[in-house]
Amino acid sequence: MNVPTTRFAPSPSGLLHLGNARTALFSLLAALPDGRFLLRIEDSDRARASPVFEHALRADLAWLGFAAHIDEAAVWRQSERGAVYDDFLQKLARDNLVYPCFCTESELAAERASQRARGLPPRYGGRCAALDPAAALARVAAGGAAVWRFRVPPGQEVTFCDVVRGPQRVATSLLGDFVVRRAQGEAMFFFANALDDALSGVTLVLRGEDHLANTPRQILILRALGLPVPEYGHLPLVLSAGGVPLSKRDGAGSLAALREEGFLPLAVINYLARLGAVVGSERLLPLMDLAQAFDRRRIGHAPARYDREQLLHWQRVAMAGTPVTEWLPWVAEYVPEADRLRFVEAVRPNALFPEDFRRWAGIVYGERRTLDEDARAAIGAAGAEFFRVAAAHLDAGGAAGDLPTVLKAAGHGGRRLFHGLRAALTGRLAGPELKDILALMPRALVARRLLECGSTDAQDL
Template identity: 45%
Template structure:
């Protein structure tokens, strides 16, 4: 049987790192077996789902390299792939369950259900549906409907049954049906509940493996009961650990998460992102940058962790650095100029790349160095200002003379300045860098000085020499 996994997001916002990791793991497990990675859009929440978000998440998947082999606009063998368009399909299975007395209408109000849960908790019981509407007669149902009450539809959970399944990550899992209670499979507004349509679509689309976050673990017995009642096949489920933020809470925008759209716009490389995500909750034997093909080849369900994974932005930057190092100069320049506009003269581009590349993690870093190089009004930061202020103005006058004598050759400038100033090491290099760049660290000055040019360098050294203006 062909392995088929799926990613089934709800288009109610931009894709975040947790969603992306779910998509990545499912894609890698499919590709490892030369199987099919399916995309399905679960847009039954009509108030929050938008076409814009659906289009954006598909763009995000493609940017990450996670192109689907079945789904919207690709190999559509089980259409439609938008759940909002599958209402007639769900209606048939609702009817089948009702015909077999495996589902029934529930007219309980939200207030009644809330009171029931409070009473159960007060009695030391786990809250579950009390079965108030489970045995209404046809005449009682007709009377409720005549009053204009819109019912939900509940699945009639079998009594005293064990639901046992083998989780890809956590091994054998066991639940008792009596601990679950009859649950809603269709809301009062007619829209399907997640438990129901997610399970039905997995079966009809022949999904064989469904990897998702551990927060869905308790959904699994409900979905297995639904599929069993309808005599439909179930996928093998696997539930991996959640990603936590720095505060130990589930990762969100509040504690450091970024959307894939934000990452792309900031200039992150997709290969850096997938290499990082592949190691959140899964261990690889290699710590080197791997292609998607290699990540797929090495993925192993035995290496999926049970403990929550902690999001570490510094670790993500490590992978960005590795991914950037894999680019040649032309690719690096294309990455840079795709994200920002630089006004570096064409004859200086090659020198600019060699000067700033080791100091650039994101396009905005290069932008700052370009602005420093080209500005006619350099502003020193606080640290550079202090260095210049503590350096005798005679040093900068010596530097001006050495600049003209060397014709902008940094090595010659430094040799002459050593002789005339009597300084060396940090006491020579630090004030020179501070005056010429406005900062006390950065790219090699031998590369920067030709970019700055003699004219701008002269202005900056003159400003530093004018101690009265400091």
Template identity: 45%
Template structure:
């Protein structure tokens, strides 16, 4: 079920909710109940549930479990400073908890902004079993009365989620451990309203390299950014499923059903986890290798860069060496385009092999030895070069790089004219470098 928590109207942006749903769909996490799907628990935008919350607010006020608060932010900050100075944790001092009905009406008549606070019972202990952290105990005297309705009339997170979890049949709540201390407050709300409580599990937060919570500043990227960069959804899903959680299958790529079946709260870590971009790349590599050729061809976007009928062969030739579409398109250009630009290592390999090596190689190719096996055998016979001295300069001349996919299928895809053109270009580069050194 998908629920959009949009009661904070100052921060809510409709486009953010649309982006969230698009991200979920891309990863493959389609919802059975929620926005655009409907269901028995709706509405699924919390702002549209204001009438539901209003009824429960009234119930809490009638039972004296909630009361109006007229304290200004300045007054609250002064109280917090005084508590800190006294070595006490800051919490609401209960200033408005004992206002008479007449005082409440007078403050309302004066137009003072009004929030609604939940009245926390004193002298109690709230306990629950967290699926990750085990038994948890909180003293109500340490909590303080908390806001459940803001001054603008909108519902606060603690209240809306408690009520909606109960009304929508949520059985388990898994969230970051920064919400652990919210749980006793939510349990108090549910008890006061005689609503069922879910089971809670709180896992460690995801941190960046600087040990701060993950954000754009320390490496976080949106799901849309990952999609646009060429990450496959199953790579992202497998990585996210393993942040702070261990699977029995280890590093095996799993589909969403397998990820769900293998999830176990007891395998969640209580410690924070670090975002590791290299680990994400690992899952991307596995996802690319597991994808079908037809899917990879569309993902790579190479059809416009390859002659008709050659795209599938190119996919097979390069799939083990590419992680992103731009890498695949680069290889398509290197194979089927004009002679590729030489990187520094490739240029050095050409110079070291010398003009004579490439002139002989070009002659072999022009004589019809332009398939890989025949070409390398002919060059070896003509020049005596073998091993690395044969294959490295040949790779450098034909692809512009000294590393990459297996050379044999690339050469066979290039065709004779391109092979000859690139070998002649290599001979020229080697000759020019030799001439410059003599000068």
């Protein structure tokens, strides 16, 4: 069996979003366990590329757990490979497969407008294709501004089997002679991209469907140069909740924002693995198990819509599956050492993000807690007598854990009892088990909060 080589080739022009991350994940899953997964930095657009964004995307890949599978010695940057692209352009020029084009932007715009008016798809008409090669080169040497265009062979079809979308067929008459090098000297994206894939040994390219139109052009280039053509698979776009494609330029759904919010990387990759694809298990799977379950034939064709609720589902599953001991460092600064394990065990069922441990540490051990409106209402409904009975029990040396029994014996039962106590102690009606709160919270703090509620109007707390 052939061992696949895949790649992730981001442009460092913005923060990676979930669509980019899914492309990276699918490419990695397709390579694991025995193939190669390459990283290439496509930074040829000097106006938009930034080392800041390259550092950020590297941090994102490391956070997701992908960095360990990247061969650092094989990381290429397009900005460092201009001489390679020039060499292959010259090879095409020697074979008369590219030519300089001197058409101005206004001339090209007029040509496109005329074609649209006649109901034709806009494409280059070939005005400069028939120029005498020697005269054209002399004009370039004299400083004439020219792009270089690839001569598309007429009357042919480019066919390939997209591993996601199936057989594809494009008539070369629809392509027109396309630009492979700008007038300023930089290689066009899809020229450099195709060369780097072939020269680095990539055998499978998984990328967004917005690149599908580039594929016939890239196949023509590689065939003309006698270079190997990889398999291609074009993934459906990932849309925002509002139905708009995610974009690096506006930071939509960025991995950096999810990391800052406290999402676990295992939750994110399990969500992404099922975003527009079918995984044969609904369990939380580590990366290598996801690779075993991954089947590129089960990637859907329709756009996938970002669903935060589904992401939160996997976050809950990942939080629940993380060993208790891993959360101890999160609370070391706030929780007495003797209480830490019990505290984490008590809070974990209510912790959606790691930061929730610290928030609950502040509630259980801090000097003040903030009451939400439901808690104020519960304290008011319980009444001052409720809290005076509770405080008197503690003053008499009674155990905090006995408060529910004492209050029930005094005629304060049902929802009012548990809501009143929970609201007074934590400032909210939902959270860890009340018995755990009573066991963990310092006795003096329990007494003070009960006295506050018994002597002060709930709206003033």
